[in-house]
Amino acid sequence: MKPIIYDYTLERLRDWMKENGEPAFRADQLFDWLYAKRVERFEDMTNLPKGLREKLDDQFRFAALHEITRLESKDGTVKFLFGLHDNHAIETVIMRHNYGNSVCVTTQVGCRIGCTFCASTLGGLKRNLTAGEIVAQVVTAQKMLDRIGERVSSIVIMGSGEPFENYEETMTFLRIMIHEKGLNIGQRHITVSTSGIVPNIYRFADEDTQINLAISIHAPNDELRSKLMPVNRRYPFADVMEACRYYLEKTGRRITFEYALIGNVNDRPEHAQQLAEVLKGMLCHVNLIPVNHVPERKYVRTSRDDIFEFHRILVRNGINATIRREQGHDIAAACGQLRAKHMDSMAR
Numbered sequence: 001m002k003p004i005i006y007d008y009t010l011e012r013l014r015d016w017m018k019e020n021g022e023p024a025f026r027a028d029q030l031f032d033w034l035y036a037k038r039v040e041r042f043e044d045m046t047n048l049p050k051g052l053r054e055k056l057d058d059q060f061r062f063a064a065l066h067e068i069t070r071l072e073s074k075d076g077t078v079k080f081l082f083g084l085h086d087n088h089a090i091e092t093v094i095m096r097h098n099y100g101n102s103v104c105v106t107t108q109v110g111c112r113i114g115c116t117f118c119a120s121t122l123g124g125l126k127r128n129l130t131a132g133e134i135v136a137q138v139v140t141a142q143k144m145l146d147r148i149g150e151r152v153s154s155i156v157i158m159g160s161g162e163p164f165e166n167y168e169e170t171m172t173f174l175r176i177m178i179h180e181k182g183l184n185i186g187q188r189h190i191t192v193s194t195s196g197i198v199p200n201i202y203r204f205a206d207e208d209t210q211i212n213l214a215i216s217i218h219a220p221n222d223e224l225r226s227k228l229m230p231v232n233r234r235y236p237f238a239d240v241m242e243a244c245r246y247y248l249e250k251t252g253r254r255i256t257f258e259y260a261l262i263g264n265v266n267d268r269p270e271h272a273q274q275l276a277e278v279l280k281g282m283l284c285h286v287n288l289i290p291v292n293h294v295p296e297r298k299y300v301r302t303s304r305d306d307i308f309e310f311h312r313i314l315v316r317n318g319i320n321a322t323i324r325r326e327q328g329h330d331i332a333a334a335c336g337q338l339r340a341k342h343m344d345s346m347a348r
Ligand code: SF4
Pocket: 111, 112, 113, 114, 115, 118, 119, 120, 121, 159, 160, 161, 162, 195, 335
């Protein structure tokens, strides 16, 4: 199988050009066709010599994704189910906000982390995506937005999968996204979210980027976190918090803690109080995400009053917190639900 052209950073394309007897500037021209002009055929890259176009066509492929389904919500959220060359399927979501368009990308087919409230993990991990397969999700979103004269203004790496278990490919993806000759997405408009893969939190802190870090915390203590997120047995709560403190010291950048509220499980006032104590004094923000009913786990949604009470306790204790506005509710936009339905129908 030929590599996807989107797998390559500009620097790697320059090396490829040199190795193939071409001047390095041809890589810049190619990059411009890929990300500024967004063509999807080498033959359309008219300022590249014909022989080079043929060689590129011979050695690389474009077709990273094909659209299986597209659902559009009343609130503007668009959810894609994409097929990959090996028949796997992944989800990508475009969220329309009044401040711009955000794309939520997937980094793995399935996930092995096993969070108990998440549909993406039900079939386990199938494989990592390549950087190009992640890039192609954003390029496809941008091409859709091109039709209405808008651009992707932010990226969240919060789709299926654990990006820090596919670290190299995720970082290559990010380098392509932030490149000024690429889509040139502002680093501060990108957020990578991890379930707490401790060694790679340290590694990410040392990368010297302005990219935001979000940690899925979901519980204020080890015991409860281990029940909700088996990864906590591998990387305990205290180790995650220590890695977070290192990140804060190293980067001076605020961390976002994602907290999925599950009715009667982790949403009691004492949980909010305990969370506030753990986070006291940290440069952070808590994003409360009310979880929808998960029939497989008998989870129920936290009541409106309890959501506000949880939020109030955090704020009263000096913790910066917000409640996530739900988007795409009418199109099953929660992580992994569309793919799960697709896998179900394939199995029948
Ligand atoms: S929430 Fe994220 S890390 Fe947890 S199982 Fe789902 S995809 Fe994996």
